[in-house]
Amino acid sequence: MNFSVADHRPLVLTGMQPTGRLHLGNFLGAAYHWRKMLEDYQCFFFIPDLHAMTVATKAPQLQDNTLSCIAQYIACGLDPAKCTIFLQSQVTGHTELAWILGCITPLGQLERMTQFKDKALKQKEFIGTGLLYYPILMAADILLYNADLVPIGEDQKQHLELARDLAQKFNSRYSEIFNIPEPYMGSVGARIMSLQNPKEKMSKSDPSAMATLHITDENSVIRKKILSAVTDSQNDITADPERPGILNLLNIYAAATQMTLESAVEHFKDHRGYAAFKNEIADVIIALLEPIRQHYLSLREERDYLLSVIHEGAMRAQARADTMLSKVYHTVGLL
Numbered sequence: 001m002n003f004s005v006a007d008h009r010p011l012v013l014t015g016m017q018p019t020g021r022l023h024l025g026n027f028l029g030a031a032y033h034w035r036k037m038l039e040d041y042q043c044f045f046f047i048p049d050l051h052a053m054t055v056a057t058k059a060p061q062l063q064d065n066t067l068s069c070i071a072q073y074i075a076c077g078l079d080p081a082k083c084t085i086f087l088q089s090q091v092t093g094h095t096e097l098a099w100i101l102g103c104i105t106p107l108g109q110l111e112r113m114t115q116f117k118d119k120a121l122k123q124k125e126f127i128g129t130g131l132l133y134y135p136i137l138m139a140a141d142i143l144l145y146n147a148d149l150v151p152i153g154e155d156q157k158q159h160l161e162l163a164r165d166l167a168q169k170f171n172s173r174y175s176e177i178f179n180i181p182e183p184y185m186g187s188v189g190a191r192i193m194s195l196q197n198p199k200e201k202m203s204k205s206d207p208s209a210m211a212t213l214h215i216t217d218e219n220s221v222i223r224k225k226i227l228s229a230v231t232d233s234q235n236d237i238t239a240d241p242e243r244p245g246i247l248n249l250l251n252i253y254a255a256a257t258q259m260t261l262e263s264a265v266e267h268f269k270d271h272r273g274y275a276a277f278k279n280e281i282a283d284v285i286i287a288l289l290e291p292i293r294q295h296y297l298s299l300r301e302e303r304d305y306l307l308s309v310i311h312e313g314a315m316r317a318q319a320r321a322d323t324m325l326s327k328v329y330h331t332v333g334l335l
């Protein structure tokens with residue numbers, strides 16, 4: 001694979017926090033799309049481990065989550081021979097650029113971020129400043145590589161909007177050095193909801209064990225979670241926002257089979273009752289995730305290999321980051 005500086009394909013950059021096991025939303029809303037980009041783009045898939053520090057985690061747990069995240073990336077099909085996989089904390093430039101961008105970010109804009117407000121509500125006793133600063137670090141992650149395209153699920157749209165704003169603000173205040181990054185979102189799967197409360201998005205931190213389907217769950221667990229997904233007391237299958245449980249399952253099916261929501265509805269139009277419907281969805285998800293789990297389990301034993309992947313990734317990422325950071329320093333007048 002060509003990792004030379006002369007690679008002129010557009011650059012994709014994105015990442016997932018190593019705050020726990022990845023879930024179906026991370027897969028259908030993110031990694032599923034990422035792996036289709038390997039041929040047509042220069043792909044930089046990183047692990048935002050500094051972002052993960054906004055959640056209080058003990059050091060051994062963070063290390064374990066990070067190694068596990070690398071293994072899950074590769075198991076999801078992100079072939080290290082075709083993309084650059086690296087840790088945010090191993091490349092100098094993310095926090096430096098974040099500081100500079102912070103100096104041009106209005107405080108009010110950060111305070112209005114939906115995710116900040118939601119998370120601050122949940123972390124009542126202690127709200128670290130990192131939680132407020134988080135979207136600036138994310139903007140720095142993107143702009144440090146001058147990314148063209150940023151694949152994200154719907155929940156990250158507002159953060160990407162901030163990155164675009166900051167790029168524009170910097171360009172007009174100093175000089176036009178940043179691309180304005182474009183979001184990339186799948187037409188289905190961009191917002192997978194909790195299986196137990198389909199009005200909330202599926203998340204790694206959900207306290208309800210049956211709400212989140214992890215990509216490394218055993219087949220029997222996957223089936224159990226899908227069969228016990230909250231639905232409603234009707235018995236036909238329609239894509240109706242008033243029926244969020246059914247809509248979520250339809251979205252999951254559509255994203256997993258790469259069909260449109262309309263085709264998924266058509267596929268199930270003669271079904272009455274939910275047992276066969278749920279079992280068919282479970283079959284599809286199991287077929288999709290089983291090879292990933294098997295691959296993950298074997299990779300997880302290969303600590304040295306995982307470390308070598310991020311070591312090489314960090315070297316490639318650093319080369320790109322150095323060029324951009326020097327340009328930024330020069331532009332703002334740092335000697």
Ligand code: TYM
Pocket residue numbers: 013014015016017018024025026027028029030048051137138141142150151152153154155156159189190191192193201202203
């Ligand atoms: P994170 O770790 O929360 O999520 C990783 C990716 O998964 C998507 N996602 C979902 N998609 C569909 N349904 C869901 N329920 C669901 N939950 C999560 C997210 O939209 C995301 O694409 N701040 C980011 C990480 C980050 C980043 C970046 C991403 C840091 N720097 C730079 C892109 C570029 C985050 O916390 O994602």
